[in-house]
Amino acid sequence: MDLGTVIGIVLVMALLAGAMSMGVGVGAYIDIPSVLIVIGGSIGALMISFKPSQMKSFTKIFMIAVKPPEEDKAELIKKLIGFATKARKDGILALESEVNGEPNEFLKKGLSMAIDGNEPDTIRDLLEIDMEQTSTRHKINGSMFSQWAGLAGAMGMVGTLIGLVAMLLNMADPSAIGPSMAVALLTTMYGAIIGNVVGTPIAIILGIRNDDETLVREMIISGIMSIQSGDAPRALEAKLLSFLAPIERVSQFD
Incomplete structure (x- = not known):
C-alpha cells in the first residue's frame, strides 16, 4: 500500500x-441539494464521457493509486541476470522450465518468444506494441479522474448559479435566502474539494504509476534482447542499471 x-x-x-x-x-x-448537484451531476457527466466498461473499473482504478502493484527493480535485474547466466551456459532453451512458472506475464511472454526462436526485431515490436497499448489504456483510465476534477468544479459553478437564482427569486422571504445561499456556496466548496483532494491528485499519481510500469517493461525488453543475443551478465547488468536513478544503482558483482 x-x-x-x-x-x-x-x-x-x-x-x-x-x-x-x-x-x-x-x-x-x-447540504443534500449540493451533494446531489456536485457529486451526482459530475458522476452523471462522467458516465456520458466514458464507456460503461470503463466506469465499472472506477473503484478498481482508484485502488491502483492507493495500493499499486509494485515490481522490485533490483529483484528484476537479479532475475534477468540469472536468466542470462543460465542461457549463456546451457543455451536459451534451458530457460523453458523456469519461464513456464514466471509470474510476470510480460516477461514470460517475451522470453517464451525468444525460446521459440522468434527474430529479435519481431519480439521487440510485439512487446513494444503491448507496452504502448497498456500505457494508453492506463492514461485513459487516469483521465477519468482528471475529467472528474474538471466536471466537479463545473457542477459546483452550476450549483452556485442555481442557488443564486433561487435566492434572487425569494428576496421577499428572508427564511428562503439562507438555504439558497448555502446551496450556492457549498456546491462551489464540494466541487473544489473533489477536484483538488481526489480528482487531480489521483490522476497525477496514476500517471506516475503508469510511468513506473512502462520503465519496468522497458527494462524487461532490454533484458530479453540481451539474453537472446548472448550478452555477458555484467554487460546486461550495466545496461539495466542505467534505467535506475544513480542512488539506486547497486551492482551484484561488486
Whole structure:
C-alpha cells in the first residue's frame, strides 16, 4: 500500500473537518441539494464521457493509486541476470522450465518468444506494441479522474448559479435566502474539494504509476534482447542499471 497517498488523503480530509468543527461545526457544511448537484451531476457527466466498461473499473482504478502493484527493480535485474547466466551456459532453451512458472506475464511472454526462436526485431515490436497499448489504456483510465476534477468544479459553478437564482427569486422571504445561499456556496466548496483532494491528485499519481510500469517493461525488453543475443551478465547488468536513478544503482558483482 502506498502510505503517502493514503496519509495525504486522510490528512487533508482531517484538516478540513477540523477547521470546519472549529467554526460552526461540520454539520453546517453538509447540504443534500449540493451533494446531489456536485457529486451526482459530475458522476452523471462522467458516465456520458466514458464507456460503461470503463466506469465499472472506477473503484478498481482508484485502488491502483492507493495500493499499486509494485515490481522490485533490483529483484528484476537479479532475475534477468540469472536468466542470462543460465542461457549463456546451457543455451536459451534451458530457460523453458523456469519461464513456464514466471509470474510476470510480460516477461514470460517475451522470453517464451525468444525460446521459440522468434527474430529479435519481431519480439521487440510485439512487446513494444503491448507496452504502448497498456500505457494508453492506463492514461485513459487516469483521465477519468482528471475529467472528474474538471466536471466537479463545473457542477459546483452550476450549483452556485442555481442557488443564486433561487435566492434572487425569494428576496421577499428572508427564511428562503439562507438555504439558497448555502446551496450556492457549498456546491462551489464540494466541487473544489473533489477536484483538488481526489480528482487531480489521483490522476497525477496514476500517471506516475503508469510511468513506473512502462520503465519496468522497458527494462524487461532490454533484458530479453540481451539474453537472446548472448550478452555477458555484467554487460546486461550495466545496461539495466542505467534505467535506475544513480542512488539506486547497486551492482551484484561488486
